[in-house]
Amino acid sequence: MLAGHRLVVVSNRLPAVIRQDEDRWEVAPGSGGLVTALEPVVRANSGVWTGWPGCGGEAPVEALLDQFGERRGYRLIPVPLDGKDVDGFYHGFSNETLWPLFHDLLGHCQFRSSTWQDYQRVNSRFAEVMSRQVGDNDLVWVHDYQLILVGAELRRLGCRNNLGFFLHIPFPSPDLLRRLPWKEPLLRGLLEYNLIGFQTLRDRRNFVNSVNLLDDVQIIARKRYHTLLQYRDRVVRAGNFPISIDVADFERRARAKEVDEAAWFLHENLRGRQLILGIDRLDYTKGLQQRFLAFERALEICPEMRGRSSLLQIVVPSRTLVPEYQRHKELLDREVGRINSRFAESGWVPIHYQYRSLDSVQLLAHYRASEIALITPLRDGMNLVAKEYCACSIDNNGVLILSEFAGAADQMGTDALLVNPYDVDGTAEAICKAFHMPLEERQQRMRRLRQDLRRNDVHRWVGRFLQDLVAAGRVS
Structure with a gap:
């Protein structure tokens, strides 16, 4: 599936849970469909998973994650976040702005420049941590609405790897997205990926119709499962990949x-x-x-x-x-x-x-x-x-x-x-x-x-996305 590539996965949370039991710190496997789907692939090629460990500096995070990684067969790289980061980036812009907007519930949205700045800063921090881990031949797969700008930040740091992004929530219509004061940097952030994955054809069409309003984007081809876009000097592939379960x-x-x-x-x-x-x-x-x-x-x-x-x-x-x-x-x-x-x-x-x-x-x-x-x-x-x-x-x-x-x-x-x-x-x-x-x-x-x-189980979903990510790199 990966043809000699190593897979680097990036998500808001790591696939491990760190918790304190009285005076002892423990680490246990996380749960959820994404962990079930991706862990076997990451383990198979000794890959890397980057994300927030879910706790502050009081826990011996790196030692616990090293132990966990040795047992599971891949590396876990923590991105440290403090309380201000979590409030502004996660509770703020991610869940008070993007979450309701992308779910067509404009009345629940809050548009605050302070949380947008927090979102940018934390996405930049994720990219900085990742940039020290990514090798020349690695495939990078970023997940969900909290981390849309990670690809653009990686490019700014000189990363030329194949970058994939998958949005697990819906993508709004162009008319709804227009309400977002920072829509253009968000769209241009998505266009820095080689492959952008959506759940449904409707979500893919909403994205394509949104970026088509930018002056430097041109639609090259519309196919059944993906659309090819010319953005500056690169070809970007947008596809629909409905996620499933095991x-x-x-x-x-x-x-x-x-x-x-x-x-x-x-x-x-x-x-x-x-x-x-x-x-x-x-x-x-x-x-x-x-x-x-x-x-x-x-x-x-x-x-x-x-x-x-x-x-x-x-x-x-x-x-x-x-x-x-x-x-x-x-x-x-x-x-x-x-x-x-x-x-x-x-x-x-x-x-x-x-x-x-x-x-x-x-x-x-x-x-x-x-x-x-x-x-x-x-x-x-x-x-x-x-x-x-x-x-x-x-x-x-x-x-x-x-x-x-x-x-x-x-x-x-x-x-x-x-x-x-x-x-x-x-x-x-x-x-x-x-x-x-x-x-x-x-x-x-x-x-x-x-x-x-x-x-159409989750293993087919992983296979389709990674196959297209490799192909998207060849096209670009």
Whole structure:
């Protein structure tokens, strides 16, 4: 795949978690789809992973990461950040400006020049740390919206390597991007990469249409999976690469005895009803308030669901110290209380709402036990929960209700029930349809969803991106 190249991965956080247990510091493997996808490739060629270790200078970071790297077979290089960096770069520009803007939620955006300067400074620091590690033949792969300018900073430091960038969240339309006071340096920062990857064709088109407004960018060719752009003296390739999951691993773990027992226990406690599952991080982009209103409406128009279905909504704590997120949680708490007080009967509660994380066994058990998954973000780059749910539906009897504004809808829309999360009545009708769907139709739909997932798993995603990154270097 890499033809003699070493892979250097750059992400906001390292694939390791450093924590203190009483008076001892420990390091453990990180979790998440990106770690699962990239670690085998980085390990296979003794590569490098650069990122913030998630802690300050009080921990013996370098020694812990050296030990971790020796066990895992690759090097981890920390980028130190202090509290001001985290506040301005991460909580500030990344999550108060880029996150809502890229998710089409302009009303949540804050445009502050101070946090833009923090963002530039931290991206420059990432590049400076990396520049000391990158060899002549290395491939560099930078990840996500926090680090858009790293490529430009590397070029400024003289780096001539193949640089790839993948955006895990959506890319906004040109009209929306125009609101950003610093749109041009951000776009020009992206154009310093050889290959820019997006989740969907729509995201790629939004980017191409945005940079096409710059005087020194010309579209050379539009192809099925990528667009070639002439920028100054280089050719830049922009492509769409929908990320996925390790399907075989999810299927294997979903069949484990402890998961089977946990799924049985979960459904036994809620016997005689269909379980509708929602699992989301606490975030205003996830459409949780609209979801609760749609479920309430479904109980109104489909009264036979009362007592025979329950919504299990898991909300994973996120950004708990940010006032806007605290207010959002309070709003959700009130909505759940109101709906439950309206419809609850003896022995039945419509919404089982839990504000917590699930361990691996409980997560897989919830996937397996639920007849319906209700995944309705207002906007999402991909949404891997939809894919995890399908991979774990090993009995092929689940129904996926999916927002048309999730990137996953492009791949899964034929056999999922697509909804507009802003359309409360339409989403309620989809819930009723899923509740009444015959077993044969459920199984046919889920079987096709799972077959497509197996063909397009996370390993294929990695292979496609790296193959194109090597090719993009030849073109340039």
